Every structure is written in C-alpha cells, then in structure tokens.
Amino acid sequence: MRFFQSLVLTCLSSATFLTQAASFQIDKVGNEPLYQSILPVEVYQASRSHHLQDLTFTNAAGEQVPYTLFEDEELHPQSEISRNSQMLVAHPVTESQLDNAAALHIQLNQTGQHSTVDIQTNAASNTKKFAYLIDAGVKHPAFKALKIDWEGNEGKLLSFEVLASDNLKDWHSLGSGVLIKVASDSLIQNTIEISGDDTSRYLQIRPTDADATIIKQVRAEYLTVRSADRAMHVQKVDFIGREQDQNNHVINLDFEAQGRYPVQYLRVELPQLNTVTSARFYVRNKLSEPWQYLTTSSLYRIEKDGKLRANPDVQLNTTIARYWRMQFDEANGGLGADNPSLSLAWRPHTAVWNARGNSPFKLNIGDNPKVVNFVDIQGLIPDYKIEKVLQLPKANVGIAMDENASTSANTSRHKQDAWSTAPDYKSWLLWAGLALGVLLLAGMAYSLLKTDNQEK
Numbered sequence: 001m002r003f004f005q006s007l008v009l010t011c012l013s014s015a016t017f018l019t020q021a022a023s024f025q026i027d028k029v030g031n032e033p034l035y036q037s038i039l040p041v042e043v044y045q046a047s048r049s050h051h052l053q054d055l056t057f058t059n060a061a062g063e064q065v066p067y068t069l070f071e072d073e074e075l076h077p078q079s080e081i082s083r084n085s086q087m088l089v090a091h092p093v094t095e096s097q098l099d100n101a102a103a104l105h106i107q108l109n110q111t112g113q114h115s116t117v118d119i120q121t122n123a124a125s126n127t128k129k130f131a132y133l134i135d136a137g138v139k140h141p142a143f144k145a146l147k148i149d150w151e152g153n154e155g156k157l158l159s160f161e162v163l164a165s166d167n168l169k170d171w172h173s174l175g176s177g178v179l180i181k182v183a184s185d186s187l188i189q190n191t192i193e194i195s196g197d198d199t200s201r202y203l204q205i206r207p208t209d210a211d212a213t214i215i216k217q218v219r220a221e222y223l224t225v226r227s228a229d230r231a232m233h234v235q236k237v238d239f240i241g242r243e244q245d246q247n248n249h250v251i252n253l254d255f256e257a258q259g260r261y262p263v264q265y266l267r268v269e270l271p272q273l274n275t276v277t278s279a280r281f282y283v284r285n286k287l288s289e290p291w292q293y294l295t296t297s298s299l300y301r302i303e304k305d306g307k308l309r310a311n312p313d314v315q316l317n318t319t320i321a322r323y324w325r326m327q328f329d330e331a332n333g334g335l336g337a338d339n340p341s342l343s344l345a346w347r348p349h350t351a352v353w354n355a356r357g358n359s360p361f362k363l364n365i366g367d368n369p370k371v372v373n374f375v376d377i378q379g380l381i382p383d384y385k386i387e388k389v390l391q392l393p394k395a396n397v398g399i400a401m402d403e404n405a406s407t408s409a410n411t412s413r414h415k416q417d418a419w420s421t422a423p424d425y426k427s428w429l430l431w432a433g434l435a436l437g438v439l440l441l442a443g444m445a446y447s448l449l450k451t452d453n454q455e456k
Contacts, residue, residue, distance in 0.1 A: 021366030022046035045259035059357030072347035141222040142197040164200035249330040277333030283321035
C-alpha cells in the first residue's frame, strides 16, 4: 500500500512539473507601486493563447498582482500615419540649364491655392538629357514620397535621384529610387521615398540613365501626423516546403512561425539580384484548414549604380497565424530556383502592473491559469492619461527561468508548446495511477487466493 501511495504522489509531482510553463524574472529597481514592462519575443513564443490571454504577474509569495496590457499604437498614437497628397507640375529642363542657374528665370504665378511656373532660359543646351524641375512653393509640408507616372519604358528599370534647393544654386540629395512598369500593368513600382523632413522650395528629379524619360505626372505625399520610429520585434520563420504546379506555373512556399506573433509587417528577402516579381500571401493555423488570403505585394531586389534597392516591408492588419504561404506566379516575374526568406515583424505590447508585495516579481505565461488578474487601466490609474503611463518607471523582463521556455526559436518542443493546447497531464496521470492501483489490488487478491488454495 505504501508503494501505491508513493507512486500516486510521484505522478502528482510529475503532473505539476509538466504543466509548468514559462516564468520570466522581472528586474525591478525601486519601490514604486506601478511599473511598465515591454514584452520580449520569448513571451510570445511561450504563450499558448492568442492575444496573450494566459499571462500573469506574481510576487515572491506567488500571489497574482493586477496588470493591464497596451498595444504600441495605444501608447504611441503618433505612430499612426495619415498621408495627404498634392499634384505638382514637373517642367522638363536640360541638365545643362539646371547646372547654370544664372540662365534660369522662374516666374511663380499664383492661381488660388495653386501655382504655375514659367521657365525661360537664355542658355544654349549642349545635352538632350532632361531633368524635371518642380516649384513646390515657398511654404509646404515636408514631402515623404513622390509618386511618378511616366510615358513608355514598359518592362524597363528606370533609376532616379531627387535633389532639393531653396535658391536653384545649392542642391542636396533627398534620396533615390527605381521605377518599374511591366507591359501587363500587373506590377508597378512608381514611388521614390524622400528621406528626412526637407521643406525646400525647389525639387529636381534627375534620371541617372542616359536615355530620356518623359514624366507625365508627379504627386507628392506628405504626413499629417509624423511617424515615430518605434522598435519592432523581427522573427525569421522556418521554411518547411516548396511546391510547384507545372500546369499553371504557380510556386508555393510554406513557412511555420515559432510563436503566436501579432504580425503587422512581412519582411521578404529575395535570394537573387535583379529580381522583380509579386507575391500573394496566405495564412492558416492547422494543416487541415484551408488557406486564408491576406494580401498581394510587389517584390524586388535590384542593384543599380552600386546601390542595393529592395521593396519595403509589407504592411498587414494584425494577424496571428502558425503557417504562412508566399505564392508566386511565373507570369508575373517568377522567382527562380532559390527560395526567399520570410520574417514576421510587430511592435511589442507594454504591460503595466502593480508591484504589490515583495520582490522578486515574475511574469508567467503559457499554463492557462483559471484566474487571470487582468484589469482595466482605470483600475490601476483612476485618472488615467497616456502621459502618466509613459512616465512610469520601466522594469525589464529577463530571460526565461525554466527549460520549458527555451529561448531557442527553432526547437520542436518550443513550437509544440506555443501551438498546442496545454495537455491536462494531471488528469491523465491520476487516471493512470488509479488504473495501476486497481491492477496492484487485483494482483494482491490473486496472490492471496493462490496462497489459500495451496494451504487447502
């Protein structure tokens, strides 16, 4: 009987160990009642619930303390981008005329809120290579991008540089880019991003190629709300397979995420230089589920004039998924024999929690607790304002404290933990212990019966 009791206790202790999930030490400095902590990647990898619903904070006594979660956009609303745009008139001028500013005579004609530009020149042109001059006006917002519509040159790569000046004499670079248009109009890259917050009056769009290019229309975009550069988590996902349909020339590349990441951006690195293509993106959480379409995006990786240019990150509505698919159609540029890499990016959550009790404090996640002490922010800060949250002292979330929360993103155990429901090991082991106890009792009864028969 003692052996049976010992066996049951061993089962129960094993169940406690197996249901234990990730715990992270919190490095708190001071004795303030409230702290803010930015969640690291490992928290998302350990969680077994979408939107971090299995997260708790505890003190040294193991008591839960109240907390709330903020998405990055809630604490930093200035990171929300709103773009306006305006049409600009681009005047073709030979580069030799632009290089001789004394020969230029520019007349700004006011017509309501718009302006036109009269350009006269007394200089003889010694080149037929055109640049395009824009008078954006004496006062205007800082442009962030130029969208260009041009004539002809389908199927050809065009490289441009954007210069700026306030006096037509001293020019400085605002950036450079490439324009791409294919004959079917299925792929167009027509944007040149502007670096910095320049508000110069004059802009010059200068092709870097020798061939003349006719610009038909230029639309300038500017930000009504400045975008803040916020830190992002970026995680490369595992490539798990490639399949190609020989009939319709479609290539599917499948990937698996290592955690329940709230993905906001996709970062694709194409393997071969001078690749111009497009891809469709799909997701699903189970292999048995159908693929769900997300978006389509142009992709390119081009080396031009010694500079490497690649497509920006693909922006998404926040998406949590285990399996990700990139689909390429050879009719839209194809891919080649090598596979691209895919990384998932998002801005992390911030937890605001009450440091009630004694240190050390821990962040626990992944064990599906029956009670989670999650509260509304007014429960922690009655007169809540964003500014008050941002002024709270910061407490860093350290590394995981047990082997089940390995920081390695590539272990099979880690992926299984993140994407499987926490097994009820305790119930399983209790039933196994009960079954074993029944077998032991049956064995003891059989032994007693056998002994009794032998005595007779």
